[in-house]
Amino acid sequence: MKDKYDLIIVGSGVLGTFHAYHALLKGMSVAILEKNSKPEGATVRNFGQVVPSGMDRKWQDFGKESLKIYKDIQSQFDISIRQNGTVYLASNEEEMQLIEELHEINISNDYESTVLTKEQCLAKYAGLRADYCTGGLFFPQEVTVEPSKMIHKLHQYMTQNLGLDLFMNTTVVHTEDKFSEVIAATSLGKEFTASKMIICNGSDFKILYPEIYNNSDLIVSKLQMLQTKPQNNYKLDGSILTGLTIRRYESFEECKSYQSIKAKEDPGSFEKKYGVHILFKQATDGSVILGDSHEYASAKDVDSLGFDLNMDIDNFMIEEAKKIIDLPTYEIQSRWFGMYSQCKTKDIFEHTVDENIHIITGIGGKGMTGSAGFAKHTIDKIFNT
Structure with a gap:
């Protein structure tokens, strides 16, 4: 565990994981905090179909970028990608x-x-x-993945090859933005600090910011x-x-x-x-x-x-x-x-809490197809790179 990270991600699903992936590629130090022993939500409860063909033009571009990312990772490490159309x-x-x-x-x-x-x-x-x-x-050009396997293999690749710190069974109960750093406090009394934080899990969002959550669309x-x-x-x-x-x-x-x-x-x-x-x-x-x-x-x-x-x-x-x-x-x-x-009313939910805590969730059925490409765009925007 480092004293301070460049980025903390709350939620280890596909959306949060690909935000971590792109930050790691930029040389940042990244921790993912996941409340469960493994991802349990939509990331593992879907068909595993990566289909940019079904999306509108904006998200098809993200999906096409995702295809490139999936195939690049698969060429280095088996994350269950099959290009079968x-x-x-x-x-x-x-x-x-x-x-x-x-x-x-x-x-x-x-x-x-x-x-x-x-x-x-x-x-x-x-x-x-x-x-x-x-x-x-x-x-x-489109691919399939095995959703029950892909995210675990992707985490393995990122921890072994890119330096990701992955903390499972780690429930964040409070966040604070002190402007020079953000703090994620866990149910076991540990504190993680970073320059920025992204909350990508809807249930964590609900717990941490119930008023924003209940008033969202x-x-x-x-x-x-x-x-x-x-x-x-x-x-x-x-x-x-x-x-x-x-x-x-x-x-x-x-x-x-x-x-x-x-x-x-x-x-x-x-x-x-x-x-x-x-x-x-x-x-x-x-x-x-x-x-x-x-x-x-x-x-x-x-x-x-x-x-x-x-x-x-x-x-x-x-x-x-x-x-x-x-x-x-x-x-x-x-x-x-x-x-x-x-x-x-929007294609994804994005909300900035103070300056350095960002909520990004509500990607809908686009997660497996669009997350990899969308997260690259978001990391560039948040870190002004």
Whole structure:
């Protein structure tokens, strides 16, 4: 433990970790303080799909930078990155129109994508149903990660190679900005000092600054996901996103036909009520992760989302998934939910407390894809480099 750090990060999830990463690359001394024995939030409770293709133009730039960062680290140290691409599968002519329009936008944005015919999709993705697929849009540069492994491997790389000091089971209960330094006091009576501090964990933010938290425009989304048993002698490459995803993701909102197509949707449908869109990703053990759904509450009312799993949502997602891909088995070995916070009015929550304590959270579903690139931009801004 050093007497004083250049930067303290509160929260060891992907957003906080990549802020630490970029500060370390600039030669700074950095400590991450994490209240749990390991990250437990959205960083490990997600699909592990890194998909800049689904983001609006601003965040797609951050996502493209993230891809470079992930691949650079993977070339030095295995953090579970696999460059196996992303495909959006259209189920009808409307969705096909949207992916063709997005492809044209990608050309102008210099982001590689390829329109696939129905026959090409059926040949590329085993078990894909001919009565579902109309065509697809493929992004070859995009990657998948194993979320249960990636953050731990990244921490290992950073502590061994970049000099990160990582303190787990370290709960920050009070912070103070003395202008010449900031202090993070822990529940065990230890004090960590630094030049600057960034709080990247929503629950720590809630504890440390409850008034700011309760008056923020943060909302929390609860997502349900499932994992099949390993699929024998079956391979499904990359991230598989489908028609409901095309109708949901921000990037498609830039398409000229988007608003007219959305206007035709049934606002009372089950998928609308629970924000369902169907995703597939095969894990390294051969199992397939599928989902997901979205239920929302304001940050101060997060308990209203409950801690149970809505089996109607799970059953709906399984039945919809069966209409898309014939997997060898749809026997489920695990079910879970994740929660992430996002802003109603902004794309991320940023708040400066005094001069040297910064709250950066509420990245929403963009965390795995956008954090690496966004954090680089933020560290440059905070340290004026």
